[in-house]
Amino acid sequence: SQTIHQWPATLVQPVGSPLSLECTVEGTSNPNLYWYRQAAGRGLQLLFYSVGIGQISSEVPQNLSASRPQDRQFILSSKKLLLSDSGFYLCAWKQEGNTEAFFGQGTRLTVV
Amino acid sequence: KQEVTQIPAALSVPEGENLVLNCSFTDSAIYNLQWFRQDPGKGLTSLLLIQSSQREQTSGRLNASLDKSSGRSTLYIAASQPGDSATYLCAVSPPGSGNTGKLIFGQGTTLQVKP
Numbered sequence: 001s002q003t004i005h006q007w008p009a010t011l012v013q014p015v016g017s018p019l020s021l022e023c024t025v026e027g028t029s030n031p032n033l034y035w036y037r038q039a040a041g042r043g044l045q046l047l048f049y050s051v052g053i054g055q056i057s058s059e060v061p062q063n064l065s066a067s068r069p070q071d072r073q074f075i076l077s078s079k080k081l082l083l084s085d086s087g088f089y090l091c092a093w094k095q096e097g098n099t100e101a102f103f104g105q106g107t108r109l110t111v112v
Numbered sequence: 113k114q115e116v117t118q119i120p121a122a123l124s125v126p127e128g129e130n131l132v133l134n135c136s137f138t139d140s141a142i143y144n145l146q147w148f149r150q151d152p153g154k155g156l157t158s159l160l161l162i163q164s165s166q167r168e169q170t171s172g173r174l175n176a177s178l179d180k181s182s183g184r185s186t187l188y189i190a191a192s193q194p195g196d197s198a199t200y201l202c203a204v205s206p207p208g209s210g211n212t213g214k215l216i217f218g219q220g221t222t223l224q225v226k227p
Contacts, residue, residue, distance in 0.1 A: 032213045044217040103156040
């Protein structure tokens, strides 16, 4: 069966510090991978998606970047965090086509 | 631009009641629609996926319907239980997203089932 792992679960970082959130998927190959952010009182917003190794598409201009160094690994990064980067970050995967999307357990990021 | 709306934002019902959650979307040309459940501080759990050619999907006490022409979907929960308390989110996959799988989410309905 397929599983998705996301870590860390919670993170408190000072403004201006770097960020690295990691997501890995097991039990499948060549998945589409996604990073969403859920801010307080707002819906989920798609930040990045990837349909293959090294292929990254950005949905919104921001202080964050994403990378996919391996088929089942997706990393969300920032060189210098802003207060506005605080939120709940969710990684997701699905197979290409008309299939379900599956989400990780999320990372609660607080920038102080 | 596709927009997804879920009304009401919150709902409280007594245990055992049947209930309906609503989801509406502005562009009927969707690829599919998915319902999720989110417990506080947790990730999303997929409940049901309805493809654009389907009218409904069922899983246990859950039944989701889709009316593309009117831009609406409903999630019916039968015989609600306190364990059903959570936030329910619907998301649509816009046209042309078959390869990318992007989802556009509603704000969710927070359900409380009282014992």
